[in-house]
Amino acid sequence: MERATVDEPAVAVSGVRKTYGEVAAVDGIDFEVRPGEFLTLLGPSGCGKTTTLNIIAGFIQPDRGSIRLNGQSVEALPPFRRDIGLVFQDYALFPHMSVGQNVAFGLRMRGVPKPEIAQRVEEALELVRLGGRAERKPTELSGGQRQRVALARALVIRPTVLLLDEPLSNLDLKLREEMRLEITTLQRRLGITTVLVTHDQGEALVVSDRIAVMRNGRIEQLGNAEAVYERPATHFVAEFIGTMNFVRGQAMRVSAEGSCIVGFDDHGVAVAAPQPVAGSREVEIAFRPERAALRTAGAAREPTQLAVPGTVRRRVYLGTLVQSHVETVHGRTIIVETVNDGIRQPPNIGEAVEVIVKGSDCIAYPVS
Amino acid sequence: MRRAVGLPWQMLRGAVALTYLFIFTPIVITALVSFNSINQSKFPPVGFSMRWWDDALSERWLQPLWFSVQLATLTAVIATLLGLPLAFGLTRYKFPGRNILVALSLGPLALPALVTGIGILQFFQTAGLAALFGFPALLIGHVVICLPFSVRTIAISLRAMPAKVEQAAANLGARPARVFLEITLPLIRSGLFAGAIFCFIQSFTDYSVSLFLSRAGMQPISIAILSYIDYGFTPTLAAVAVLTLVVPLVLIAAVQHFFGIGDFLYGARDSG
Numbered sequence: 101m102e103r104a105t106v107d108e109p110a111v112a113v114s115g116v117r118k119t120y121g122e123v124a125a126v127d128g129i130d131f132e133v134r135p136g137e138f139l140t141l142l143g144p145s146g147c148g149k150t151t152t153l154n155i156i157a158g159f160i161q162p163d164r165g166s167i168r169l170n171g172q173s174v175e176a177l178p179p180f181r182r183d184i185g186l187v188f189q190d191y192a193l194f195p196h197m198s199v200g201q202n203v204a205f206g207l208r209m210r211g212v213p214k215p216e217i218a219q220r221v222e223e224a225l226e227l228v229r230l231g232g233r234a235e236r237k238p239t240e241l242s243g244g245q246r247q248r249v250a251l252a253r254a255l256v257i258r259p260t261v262l263l264l265d266e267p268l269s270n271l272d273l274k275l276r277e278e279m280r281l282e283i284t285t286l287q288r289r290l291g292i293t294t295v296l297v298t299h300d301q302g303e304a305l306v307v308s309d310r311i312a313v314m315r316n317g318r319i320e321q322l323g324n325a326e327a328v329y330e331r332p333a334t335h336f337v338a339e340f341i342g343t344m345n346f347v348r349g350q351a352m353r354v355s356a357e358g359s360c361i362v363g364f365d366d367h368g369v370a371v372a373a374p375q376p377v378a379g380s381r382e383v384e385i386a387f388r389p390e391r392a393a394l395r396t397a398g399a400a401r402e403p404t405q406l407a408v409p410g411t412v413r414r415r416v417y418l419g420t421l422v423q424s425h426v427e428t429v430h431g432r433t434i435i436v437e438t439v440n441d442g443i444r445q446p447p448n449i450g451e452a453v454e455v456i457v458k459g460s461d462c463i464a465y466p467v468s
Numbered sequence: 469m470r471r472a473v474g475l476p477w478q479m480l481r482g483a484v485a486l487t488y489l490f491i492f493t494p495i496v497i498t499a500l501v502s503f504n505s506i507n508q509s510k511f512p513p514v515g516f517s518m519r520w521w522d523d524a525l526s527e528r529w530l531q532p533l534w535f536s537v538q539l540a541t542l543t544a545v546i547a548t549l550l551g552l553p554l555a556f557g558l559t560r561y562k563f564p565g566r567n568i569l570v571a572l573s574l575g576p577l578a579l580p581a582l583v584t585g586i587g588i589l590q591f592f593q594t595a596g597l598a599a600l601f602g603f604p605a606l607l608i609g610h611v612v613i614c615l616p617f618s619v620r621t622i623a624i625s626l627r628a629m630p631a632k633v634e635q636a637a638a639n640l641g642a643r644p645a646r647v648f649l650e651i652t653l654p655l656i657r658s659g660l661f662a663g664a665i666f667c668f669i670q671s672f673t674d675y676s677v678s679l680f681l682s683r684a685g686m687q688p689i690s691i692a693i694l695s696y697i698d699y700g701f702t703p704t705l706a707a708v709a710v711l712t713l714v715v716p717l718v719l720i721a722a723v724q725h726f727f728g729i730g731d732f733l734y735g736a737r738d739s740g
Contacts, residue, residue, distance in 0.1 A: 159635055179638040192636035196654045205650075206640035257640065 108171045110135045110293035111156065111261050116165030118151055125151040126162070127317030133261070136291040138284070142304040143314035144340070149297045152314075153263055156295065158182050169260045180209070185254030185292075189266040191246045193238040199225070199249050200234030206257040224256035225249075227286065244275045251283070255290070262287070264296040268303065280307060301341050305329065313337045333374050335465040338386045345392065345434045345455075347408055349385045351377045351464065362464050369406050369459030375466055383464040389437040391461040394424060397452045406462060408434060408455040412447050422446045426455055495713065502706035509701045524707035532692035533708075537715060539603065539688055540671040543610040544618075544664040550611065551618030551663060558619070559626045577616040584613055585677035592681075602686030609677040614667035621666060625659025626652075661727045669716050 109132035118126040126148040133139045141149040154160040156167055158179035167174050174182050193202050203224050207217045225231050228248035238246055247267060254262060267283070268276045284307045287294050298304055304311050305325045312322045313336075321333035332338035339346075349364040351373075360373040362385055377383050385406070394412075401407045413433070414425040424446050426434045434455050438446045447453050497511050502524070505515030523529070554573055558566065576584055588609045592600055600608070633655070637647045653660075675690035682691050689712050696705060 157635075157639060159638075179635070180641050180643055182639075183641075184639065186636070186639045188632050188636060190631060192630065192632040194633055194637070194651060195630055205637065205642070209637075209641035209646065253636075253640070 108135075109133055109168075110137070110170060111139075111295065112166075112168040112171075113152070113156065114166050114168075116152070116155060116162045116167070118148075118155060118160060118162045124148075124317045126155065128165070129314075129317070129319050131312055131319060131322055133293055133295060135293055138287055138294045138296065138307060138309045140296045140298060140304040140308035140311045141314055142298055142301060142311050142340075144299055147314040148317035149299075149314050150265060151317075153186075153265055153295065153297045156261075157184050157186050157263055183257070183260050185257060185259035185262045187247075187250045187254050187262070187264045187267045189269060191238075191250040191270075193246055193249055193253075195238055197238075198234060199230065199236045199238065199241070202238065202249055203234075203253045203256050206253065210257065220256055224252040227255065228252045228282075243271050244279060247271065247279060248282075251286070255286075255292070260293065262292050262294045264294065266298055267296070269298075269300070276303075283307065305341070313340060315340075331372070331374065332386070332463065335384055335386070335468065338463065338465065343389050343435060344386050345389060346384045346386050347406075347428065347432060347434070348430065348467075349383050349464070351379055351381050351383045354379055360464055362462075364406055364408070367401065367407065369404060369462070371459050371462040371464045373464045377464055377466045382467045384467055385462050385464050387457045387462045389423065389435040390421075392434070392436045392455050392457040394426070394436050394438070394447055394453045395456055396447075397454050399454070401454075401456070404459050406457050406459060408457075410434065410453060410455060412449050412451045412453055415446060415449060424453075426453060428455075495710075498706050499710050502703050502710060504703045507702060509703055509706055520703035520707045523704040524711055529689075529692065529708050529711070532687050532689040533711060533715070535603075535686065536672055536688040536690070536712075539606055539610060540668045542607060543614055543671040544667040546607070546611050547614040547618040547667040548622075548660060548664045551615060551622050552660070554615075555619045555622035555626055559623050573619045574616045576613045581613055581674065581676040582679075585609065585680040588612070588677065589680035601681055602683040605681040606678055606686070606688065609681050610671040610674060613674065613677055614670050617666040617670055618663035621659050621663035622656060625656040625662075628659075629655050658727065661723055665720060665723055668719060672712075672716055 111133040113132070114130045115128055116126055116130075117124065117128045129148070129152065131139070141152055143149050151160060155162050158174070158177060162175070169182065169184070194205065197205070200221055203221045204217050207220060212220070221234065222231070225234060228251050230245060230248055230252065233241070233245070238249060241249065247270075250267070264283070268279050271279060280303060287307075296304070296307065305328075308325060310322060310324050311328050312319045313328055314320065315336050321328055321337045323331075323333075328337060328341050332341060332344075338344045347364065349362040351360050352363045352368050353361040354373070354377060355361055355370065358373060359370060360377055360383075361368050362371050362383055364385065371385060373383075387406075397409055408426075408428055410426040410428040412424050413427045414423075416423040416425070418437075418440075420440055421437045422440050424436045424438065426436060428434060436455055438444050500513055501509045501511050502520050503516050503518070504510055504513040504520070505517040508514075551573075554569070557563070558570060558573070588605065592598060592605055597605075629652070633651055634647050637651045638644070642650065672688075673690065674688075675694055678688050678691050679694070682688065687695075689708070693705060693708060693712070696702075696708075
C-alpha cells in the first residue's frame with residue numbers, strides 16, 4: 101500500500117448505507133479518520149456502529165458509499181486484502197494455536213520469512229507485556245491477557261488502521277480501566293490510526309481524540325470529548341453522554357443563529373439552540389448536574405438565571421460530590437451535584453428548594 | 469468438581485452398574501459359550517476347547533469380516549467427504565431448497581433401513597444396474613444410511629466452533645481456502661472423526677440394507693452370520709460374534725487414543 105500523503109485521511113467513509121430488508125442499519129454516514137487519530141463510534145446497541153466497523157473491515161458489503169484507506173478505495177477488496185487490524189469483542193483467538201502461533205498467523209499469511217516472524221512476534225508480545233508467554237494456549241490465559249494477545253495479533257501486521265470492536269466489554273471494571281489506559285498509551289506510542297466501537301460513553305470520553313455519536317444508523321454528532329459533552333448537538337446526544345437534566349420550557353423568541361430566548365414559568369433566559377427551534381413552541385431545556393446549584397425557595401433570581409422550584413427527594417453521597425435529586429412541580433427529577441467541600445451544605449430531604457442554572461449553561465432542543 | 473457422595477450419587481452408581489451388567493452379561497456369556505467342547509451353545513460351557521475358534525478364524529469367516537472392514541472404512545470416508553460440504557452448506561448458508569436438502573440428508577435416519585434397502589434394490593433393478601450388486605451397491609446403500617450421521621455430527625461441531633475465528637483469520641490476511649484448512653478444519657476435527665466412527669459402526673453392524681444388496685462372495689460379516697444362523701447358534705457363531713465385536717472396539721479405542729473423539733461427545737477439552 102502506498103504511503104499516505106500528509107493531508108490524506110487514513111480512513112474515509114463517505115455516503116455509506118446498508119439496509120436489511122426495510123431497516124437501514126447504516127443510513128448514509130460520512131466521516132474521516134486522520135492518520136494517528138483515535139476515533140470512537142459511540143452509540144446504543146443497534147445504532148449501526150458495529151455494522152460500520154464490519155463494513156470497513158470488509159465483512160459486510162455496503163449498498164452504497166465508499167471506503168478509502170490512505171486514499172485507496174477498498175470496497176472491492178475482500179477482507180483478507182484490506183490490511184486492517186481488528187480486535188474482536190470476544191477476542192476470537194484461535195483455540196488450537198498457542199499464543200505465539202496466534203500472533204504469528206497474520207505474518208505467516210503475508211509470507212514474512214520465518215526468522216522475521218519469530219522476532220516480530222516476540223516484539224509484539226513484549227509490547228503488550230506478554231513476553232515469554234508465546235508457548236501458552238489461549239485457554240490458559242486470563243481475560244485481560246487474552247485481550248492483549250488479540251491486540252498483539254492485530255498490531256503485529258502493522259495495519260493501516262486498528263479497529264477495536266467493544267474490546268473491553270468482557271472485562272471487569274478494574275481491568276477495564278487498566279486496559280483502557282494501556283490501549284490509549286499504546287495507541288499514542290505507536291501513532292496508529294484507531295477506530296473504536298463502544299456503547300460505553302465514559303470509555304469514549306477518556307480514550308478518544310474524536311467521538312462520533314451514532315443513532316439509528318446516522319451520526320448525530322462528531323466532535324471531541326469536550327464538544328459532545330459541553331455542546332451536544334441533539335437531544336439524543338445530550339441524553340446519551342453523561343448525566344443531563346431536562347425541563348420543559350417554551351421558545352419565546354429565536355434571537356441570533358444558534359440561540360433563543362426560552363421561557364420557563366414566569367421568566368425567560370437566553371440559551372443555546374444547536375437545532376432550529378420555532379418561536380412559541382415547546383422546547384426541552386438541558387443542563388448538567390454540576391452546572392446547577394440549589395438555594396432556598398423564594399430568593400431573588402439573577403436575570404440570566406433559570407430557576408426551577410422543587411422539593412429534595414433523595415441525597416446520594418458520592419464522596420467528592422453529593423447529589424441532590426429534586427422533584428419539580430411538573431414531576432420531573434433534576435439531579436444537582438454539590439462539591440463536598442465542607443462549605444456548601446446540601447439541603448435536607450423534603451426541603452423546598454430552587455434549582456438555579458445560568459442560561460449560558462443551558463441548551464434548548466425542539467420537542468420531538 | 470464436587471465430591472461424589474450422598475444418596476443420589478449412590479443411586480446413580482447403582483443405575484450405571486446395572487446398565488453395564490445388562491450390556492456386558494450377554495457378551496460375556498457369548499464369549500464363554502465359544503469355548504464349549506461340544507457342538508452346542510451350552511452355558512456354562514461343557515469342557516474347554518479352541519476348535520470353534522479355529523473354525524471362526526478360517527477363510528470362511530475372515531473373508532466376510534475383512535469385506536465388512538473394507539466396506540465400513542470406505543463408507544465412513546465417503547460419507548464424511550460428502551457430509552462435510554453438506555453440513556457446511558446447511559449450517560452456513562440460506563438458499564432455496566435448503567429444507568429439501570435437510571430432509572434428504574436426514575431422511576434415511578427416519579426411514580426403517582429395511583425400506584431403504586428395498587428401495588435401493590428396486591432402483592438398481594429397474595435402472596438396469598444389477599451388475600452393481602455386491603460391493604458397489606453395498607457401498608452406495610451404506611453411504612445413504614450413514615450420511616445423516618456424518619452430516620449431523622459435522623454440523624454440530626461447525627455450530628460449536630468459537631464465533632468469529634474465521635473472520636479473524638480472514639482479517640489477518642488468510643484467503644478462504646487457508647481459513648478452511650488452518651482454522652475451520654482443525655476446530656471441527658473431533659466432530660469429523662466422531663462422524664466417521666458413527667458411520668463405520670453403522671455400516672459394520674448393518675444387515676437390513678446389506679440383505680438386499682449383497683451377492684455370493686461379496687457378503688458383509690453380518691449377512692454371513694445371518695445366513696449361518698439357519699444351522700442354529702453354534703459355538704462357532706459365538707466365536708465369530710466375539711470377533712465382530714472386537715473390530716469396532718479396537719477402532720474406537722485407536723481413534724479415541726489418537727484423535728480424541730471424546731472431546732466431541734462429552735465437551736471439548738481445549739476450547740473456550
